[in-house]
Amino acid sequence: MGKFLFYRLLQAVFVIIVVTLIVSFTIRLTGDPAVMLSQGSGSVTEADLEMIREALGLNQSFAAQYVQFIQGLVVGDMGRSFVGGAPVMDLISRALPATLWLAFASLAVSIVVSIPLGIKAATSRGTWVDQLIRIVSLVGLSFPNFWLAIMLVLLFSIVLGWLPPSGMSGIASFIMPAATMGIILTATNVRLVRTTMLDTLRSQYIMVARAKGLSNTVVLYKHALRNCAIPLITYFGLQFGGLLGGIVVVERVFNWPGLGSLAFDAVAARDYPVLQGVITVLAMMIIVINLLVDIAYGLVDPRVRKE
Amino acid sequence: MWNFQRLGLELAPDSTEQPVKRNVYVAQAPLLSIQSLSVNFGSNSVVRDLSFDVRAGQTVAIVGESGSGKSITSLSIMRLVHTMNAEITGGRIVFQGDSGAVDLVAQSEKAMRRIRGKDIAMIFQEPMTSLNPVYSIGNQIVEVLRLHENHTRASAREEAVRLLKLVRLSDAESLLKRYPHQLSGGMRQRVMIAMALACKPKVLVADEPTTALDVTIQSQILTIMRDLQREMGMAVIFITHDMGVVAEVADQVVVMREGVKVEEAPVSELFARPQHPYTKALLAAVPKLGSMSGTDLPRIDPLVVMAGDETRSVGTSRVQDTARTGEQPIVEVTDLVTRFNVNKGFFGGVSHRVHAVENVSFSIYPGETLALVGESGSGKSTIGRTLQLLQESTSGDIRFSGKAVADMTRAEKMRLRQQVQYVFQDPFASLDPRKTVGFSIAEPIYTHSLLTGKKAVQKRVEELLERVGLSPDKADRYPHEFSGGQRQRISIARALASRPKLIIADEALSALDVSIQAQIINLMMDLQQEEGLAYLFISHDMAVVEKMSHRVAVMHLGQIVEMGPRRAVFESPAHSYTRRLLSAVPVADPARRTDRPLIEGDIPSPVRAIGDEPERLILQEVAKDHFASIEMQ
Numbered sequence: 001m002g003k004f005l006f007y008r009l010l011q012a013v014f015v016i017i018v019v020t021l022i023v024s025f026t027i028r029l030t031g032d033p034a035v036m037l038s039q040g041s042g043s044v045t046e047a048d049l050e051m052i053r054e055a056l057g058l059n060q061s062f063a064a065q066y067v068q069f070i071q072g073l074v075v076g077d078m079g080r081s082f083v084g085g086a087p088v089m090d091l092i093s094r095a096l097p098a099t100l101w102l103a104f105a106s107l108a109v110s111i112v113v114s115i116p117l118g119i120k121a122a123t124s125r126g127t128w129v130d131q132l133i134r135i136v137s138l139v140g141l142s143f144p145n146f147w148l149a150i151m152l153v154l155l156f157s158i159v160l161g162w163l164p165p166s167g168m169s170g171i172a173s174f175i176m177p178a179a180t181m182g183i184i185l186t187a188t189n190v191r192l193v194r195t196t197m198l199d200t201l202r203s204q205y206i207m208v209a210r211a212k213g214l215s216n217t218v219v220l221y222k223h224a225l226r227n228c229a230i231p232l233i234t235y236f237g238l239q240f241g242g243l244l245g246g247i248v249v250v251e252r253v254f255n256w257p258g259l260g261s262l263a264f265d266a267v268a269a270r271d272y273p274v275l276q277g278v279i280t281v282l283a284m285m286i287i288v289i290n291l292l293v294d295i296a297y298g299l300v301d302p303r304v305r306k307e
Numbered sequence: 308m309w310n311f312q313r314l315g316l317e318l319a320p321d322s323t324e325q326p327v328k329r330n331v332y333v334a335q336a337p338l339l340s341i342q343s344l345s346v347n348f349g350s351n352s353v354v355r356d357l358s359f360d361v362r363a364g365q366t367v368a369i370v371g372e373s374g375s376g377k378s379i380t381s382l383s384i385m386r387l388v389h390t391m392n393a394e395i396t397g398g399r400i401v402f403q404g405d406s407g408a409v410d411l412v413a414q415s416e417k418a419m420r421r422i423r424g425k426d427i428a429m430i431f432q433e434p435m436t437s438l439n440p441v442y443s444i445g446n447q448i449v450e451v452l453r454l455h456e457n458h459t460r461a462s463a464r465e466e467a468v469r470l471l472k473l474v475r476l477s478d479a480e481s482l483l484k485r486y487p488h489q490l491s492g493g494m495r496q497r498v499m500i501a502m503a504l505a506c507k508p509k510v511l512v513a514d515e516p517t518t519a520l521d522v523t524i525q526s527q528i529l530t531i532m533r534d535l536q537r538e539m540g541m542a543v544i545f546i547t548h549d550m551g552v553v554a555e556v557a558d559q560v561v562v563m564r565e566g567v568k569v570e571e572a573p574v575s576e577l578f579a580r581p582q583h584p585y586t587k588a589l590l591a592a593v594p595k596l597g598s599m600s601g602t603d604l605p606r607i608d609p610l611v612v613m614a615g616d617e618t619r620s621v622g623t624s625r626v627q628d629t630a631r632t633g634e635q636p637i638v639e640v641t642d643l644v645t646r647f648n649v650n651k652g653f654f655g656g657v658s659h660r661v662h663a664v665e666n667v668s669f670s671i672y673p674g675e676t677l678a679l680v681g682e683s684g685s686g687k688s689t690i691g692r693t694l695q696l697l698q699e700s701t702s703g704d705i706r707f708s709g710k711a712v713a714d715m716t717r718a719e720k721m722r723l724r725q726q727v728q729y730v731f732q733d734p735f736a737s738l739d740p741r742k743t744v745g746f747s748i749a750e751p752i753y754t755h756s757l758l759t760g761k762k763a764v765q766k767r768v769e770e771l772l773e774r775v776g777l778s779p780d781k782a783d784r785y786p787h788e789f790s791g792g793q794r795q796r797i798s799i800a801r802a803l804a805s806r807p808k809l810i811i812a813d814e815a816l817s818a819l820d821v822s823i824q825a826q827i828i829n830l831m832m833d834l835q836q837e838e839g840l841a842y843l844f845i846s847h848d849m850a851v852v853e854k855m856s857h858r859v860a861v862m863h864l865g866q867i868v869e870m871g872p873r874r875a876v877f878e879s880p881a882h883s884y885t886r887r888l889l890s891a892v893p894v895a896d897p898a899r900r901t902d903r904p905l906i907e908g909d910i911p912s913p914v915r916a917i918g919d920e921p922e923r924l925i926l927q928e929v930a931k932d933h934f935a936s937i938e939m940q
Contacts, residue, residue: 182847204436211431212451212502213424226441301441302486 012287017070019283024066026274032268033058033082056082069276078280079273088277091262096281098168099251099258102181103243106176107236109182110189117186118193120221121202133190140187145246148178149253166255175255181247183240192235196228199252203227229300237293241286324619336403338542339384339510340428344398344412346379346388346566353379353393354566361510361557366536366543368557370550372589372820373791376566381514384544385429386411386419394586401450402426402510422620425455428503432515434496438487443481444471448502448742455506470501474531489911493524500532501738507539514546520571521682521910522847526891529556544666548820550593551850551893554578555900562586584613591618592825593895594850603874604628605676605855607832621751622829629835630675632855635709637809637841638671638694643703645689649914662913664700665865666923668894671809674737674835676842678852678873680888683864684913687845691811694843695729727754728802732814736792738786744797745782748772751805771800775830792823799830803838813845828855849892853877858932864913871933 034052037207043121055061056067072079078088087243121133156176157165164173200206201224244259251260259278299305337360346354354376361367369377383395384387389691400411404426411419423429427677431437439447448467452458458466471479475498487495496516503511513532517525533556536543545556555576560577561572562585570583581587591611599606605627610621644665648657664686671677678688692698694705697714705712707723715723728751731737738747748768751757758764769779775796786794795815802810812831816824832855846852852859853873860870861884868873869882880886915921924936 091771094612204431204433205439207387207390208429208431208437208502209439210390211389211423211429213420213422213454214450215420223439223442227439257378303440304444 008291010289012284015287016280020065020069020276020280023279024069024272025062027267027272027275029271030060031270036270037082041283050270055187061225068110069273073280078277080265081274082271083274084267088273091274091275092259092281095257095262099244099247099260102174102177102251102256102258103240103247106181106185106243107240109178110185111236113182114186114189114193115225118190119225120296121190121194122197123220125198125302127273129211130194133194137190138184143184145180145184146249146253148183149176149250152176152180153253162178168257172253177250177256180250180253185243185302189232189235189239192232193228197224199266200224226300230297230304231291233296236290240289244282244285318687324858325696333396336408337361337401339544340399340401341380341384342399344380344383344400345396346376346383346393347396348391348393350395352449352566353796355741357398357563357566357568357572359561359568359761361544362537363509363542363543364540365558366545366556366575367559367561367908368545368547368553369561369563370547370553370589370816371563372548372822374565375563377563378514380563381546383431384411384510384512385423385427386414386416387423418547421455424451424503424508425506426508427510427512428506428508429512429514429731430496430499430503430912431702432518434499434519435494437499438495438823440487441485442489443483444485444487444498448483448498448505450749451502451505461674467501470505471498473504473535474498474501492907493527496520496524496528499532500535504539506670507568508541509597510542510544511536512544512546515548516545517552518547518549522849523887523891523912525552525893527892532556536930549893550590550821550895551596554895554897555893557897562589563715578897579897584616584618587611587618588613588822589893592821594825594828594848594854595895596850596889596892597877597894598850598854599873600878602626603872605832605857605873607829607836610829612933623775625836627832627836627857629839632675632837633675634673634674636670637708638843639704639706639709640670640690640694641668641704641706643667643690643705644694644701645686645698648931657917659914659916662865662915662921664693665921667703667862667865667867669867669870671841671843673808673841674839675858676835676844676856678844678846678856678859679862680849680852680859681844681908682847682888684864684910685862686865686913687862688813691729691813691843691845694809694871695727695811696724699840720880725751725805726808728805728807728810729797730798730802730810730812730815732817734791734798734818735786737798738794738801740786743783743785744772744789747786748797748804755805757805768800771803772797774803774834775800776826790823792819792826795819795823795827799827800835808838809841809843811843811845813848815844817848818848824851831855849877849889863889864911864921866921866936867926868924869933869935870926871930875930878935879930881933883928883938885935 032049033056034049037052038048050059057065069079069169076089078092080087081091081106117133124130150171153165153176156163163176195239206219206224209219214223248260248264250256251258252264255261259282263275263278265271266278317547324736339361341360342358344354345352349390357376357380359367369380371377379388379391379393382391384400388395395412398412401408402411402422404422411422414422428859438444445464447469449460449463452463452466453460468479469481471482476482476494476497490498504711516532517528520528527553532543540896545552547553557574559573560572562577564585570577570586572580572582577586578590588611607625607627609622609623609624612621643664643756645668647661647663649659649661667686667690669677672746679690683689689698693700707726709718711718712723738744745765745768748771749764752764752767758767767784768782772781777793777796777800786797789797799814816827819827828851831842835842842850842855844855855871858871859873859876860867861876861882862868863884868878869885875883877889882890926934927937929935
């Protein structure tokens, strides 16, 4: 286990360096933050811009800036935002929980809905129930998430007035963003659960479980489901990574105070330190999720455990 | 002729050849009575109007070839056919329960759940897949105990330990915590039996419970099942395709064909005086161990086939004197070693090796059949793949017609691939489903540029199809349009296409029904006679080996433990492993049924830690051309 964690840590460091290097380099190709910052402040001379650049440390070479960023990272300092000067660490630690909660809520909604639906589709294979579930999930898959989000706001906030249209304030505010993300995930997950379940149900041990006299529910949820777990966990883990990326759009629509909004604003303002910080944290999250997935494999399937 | 007394060592002292006492059944209502059962797959009828009775303590064997409906019958008794999308369309299955007779067909699903696993339990064919891989052995046994009987968690565990001891698994306590993948096939099947017997069922349905097991393990399982049946007095419905196993276990036999019962009789009656022509043909097709006693050479026998209400013999009897041992051997193998690395270390370091083949030496002469026999993991298939140059050897010398493979040029190796052909076990997987069979047969002809011109090739393909007993106009059909036996004929035609000198047949008959198997045996022997072919016949089936081979090499853990003329090895086996293998084979003759002693132990693994080299066996000539390794006793 010690060796395993050490190996994973090395892997993590490598991934973070590569990801931040690419992001820091490419963002610097897209525009000058000094120009962005001085917009709307009347006549700005080249000397003024130079002063701003010097103040932000942008007059140094890219290599020097990057080394500085990494040095800061090691001691837990990600610099200050170009806009407003707040420490990046503070900004992220305020936004991260909001995003994590939303991501977990979306994934939870999708898992809770897709597992029973997928199993139902598998066990009633070829009947109208199966067809219906498949068609509905295909429809769900075809919605663009921003469109779905806007439609939900129109219906539930503006027409019916049941739910708050934006911001994060209590459980009710989670419903629409989580549902938007969840519906799209559910659509793919139902199909995944159905396929793995059909495979598993063909196994001999399922027949053995039935021959023991076990009820259908026990056969499906105890004997079959855990055997579907490896492909499902793998996919759910991958999804979580995608979820963090895809959340930007939904956070914008619902004005959700998370990492997505933070990153969006940072790109618009060429706020390098914030963007680098957000990307680094997202990369770390994905590494942690992968680690959790590997640990989960061992928990659900004894064949994966190391002797 | 071999018998148990001669086998010495591993037998209990009182194991003399005694006929087993037959159970006598008092006139009583049958425990289970199947009455006019019919089962359909959609509009396809798979079982029609089937009736038979099973009494307490009795073993009824249902035998038949693939498609006979025997497995569907077993699932019907469990009322589980709906899970296979089949449906019981008529008849009754009357079960004498504690509270009187009930018709299982009419029971609700809920009522059936109380009967399944409690009154009627079932064992399945594949021990490797019939236990749930993600739950511990203990969990799976405790589950059924707690479902049907009033057990606390603790008392159920205790009972589970008792059950595991009952099926003679040692260290039962720690076994509870282990998972199926940590157990061998034989151990898993014993766990399965323990699970089935947990609630002391009145009826045990066993669907091919030993088919996937090696013969010594099969023998263990059959002994355990027989002993427990006597102890518990339950009725057993034993589904099998193996007449040897039937002769060994059954009291009453039901023979099925294409969903219909063709004959039912007490076992001795059925074997001695089969009535229906199908039963006669089936029994004639079964190779019986010991049937070649007293003869030196293989013999081709006429086939017995059904002809209306009669049977008819096709072909003649002929002694297969084709081996040309005076000539230069086609293949000479000296000190062949093949090892595979197993990565068990964390960073992919090698800590273990599979010693698949260790210091094996043998020759194959033109026109000869050399059989390689052994159980799983004995290395017999690896040798076959090495000869076909599909597998690199670790060390050793292989010569074809006197020329070492190591010294061959690319062109010579290509020629070698032409002269050595392979026929595989699974006729369904060894033909490309997207190519016509004509294409598959013609491919080696093109690859080795044996003929030029489309016409000439087409003519040769038609010849080959005819040669293996298929109509030449079938060349443009696809593999799925043929049955398993026909596909194996096509595989043989493909092997013949490049005019080989040697065909390696790796379990080529194992997946076939016995009647088809008998046809292919005769085909292979005819081809040997006419084309002067040599065969390396790799098999675990001792009876087929006895029928076909000139010489036999017995393999155990990668090494040859005994090698010699077939008669010598079968009639005076010199090595204890050979004797053990022979004694474990069920013989298709109920008159020779014995109270077989339990063969102990599992099949050892050829995986060894680095540095832990296996001991090299030295073969000694015990009689003319008959070699066996010396054993320390």
